[in-house]
Amino acid sequence: MGAQLKDITEVLGPPWASGSFIGADGLPYLYAYGCLELGTCQAHCQTIESIVVQTDWPTMEWPTQEPGRAETFPGCPAYGEVLRALDAAGCPWEHYEPLTDDDQCAIRVADSGATFVFNTEDVPEPILCSVSVTGPRPRTHTCV
Structure with a gap:
C-alpha cells in the first residue's frame, strides 16, 4: 500500500x-x-x-x-484452513459484520486491515473468495 x-x-x-x-x-x-x-x-x-x-x-x-x-x-481455501493459518501465525482476527449476509461471511485482521470474504452459499464449509486491503478514505496522499 x-x-x-x-x-x-x-x-x-x-x-x-x-x-x-x-x-x-x-x-x-x-x-x-x-x-x-x-x-x-x-x-x-x-x-x-x-x-x-x-x-x-x-x-x-x-x-x-x-x-x-x-x-x-x-x-478455494476453506474457512477452517484460513483460521488455523492465521492462528498459527499469531495473527488475531475478528468477525466482520459489514460484509456478512446470507451468501457470505467475512473476517478482518485489525492490524493490517485485511478483509477475508468467504462464500457460504451451497457449500459444506465457507470457501475463501478474496482477501483485500484498501487505503484510507479519503485519500491521504497528494498526487504529483
Missing part, C-alpha cells in the same frame, strides 16, 4: 493484465499479476491504493520475484 506502480513493476515486471477503465491520466487503474490485483489512484500518480487476492479459483497463480514468472497454488 502506498508504493508506486513503477516500483512494483521493477520487481515483478510488467503487469500481466490491466483493467479496461481509465483514470484521469488516461491509464488503467487496475493491474493484475494472476490472482493478485493492484488498484492505483485514479488521478495521476499511480500510487497503490488497494490490493486484492482472488482465491476462488481451483488454482491460484502468483507472481514470483523473478519478473514474468508465476507459481501456482491450490485455490
Whole structure:
C-alpha cells in the first residue's frame, strides 16, 4: 500500500493484465499479476491504493520475484484452513459484520486491515473468495 506502480513493476515486471477503465491520466487503474490485483489512484500518480487476492479459483497463480514468472497454488481455501493459518501465525482476527449476509461471511485482521470474504452459499464449509486491503478514505496522499 502506498508504493508506486513503477516500483512494483521493477520487481515483478510488467503487469500481466490491466483493467479496461481509465483514470484521469488516461491509464488503467487496475493491474493484475494472476490472482493478485493492484488498484492505483485514479488521478495521476499511480500510487497503490488497494490490493486484492482472488482465491476462488481451483488454482491460484502468483507472481514470483523473478519478473514474468508465476507459481501456482491450490485455490478455494476453506474457512477452517484460513483460521488455523492465521492462528498459527499469531495473527488475531475478528468477525466482520459489514460484509456478512446470507451468501457470505467475512473476517478482518485489525492490524493490517485485511478483509477475508468467504462464500457460504451451497457449500459444506465457507470457501475463501478474496482477501483485500484498501487505503484510507479519503485519500491521504497528494498526487504529483
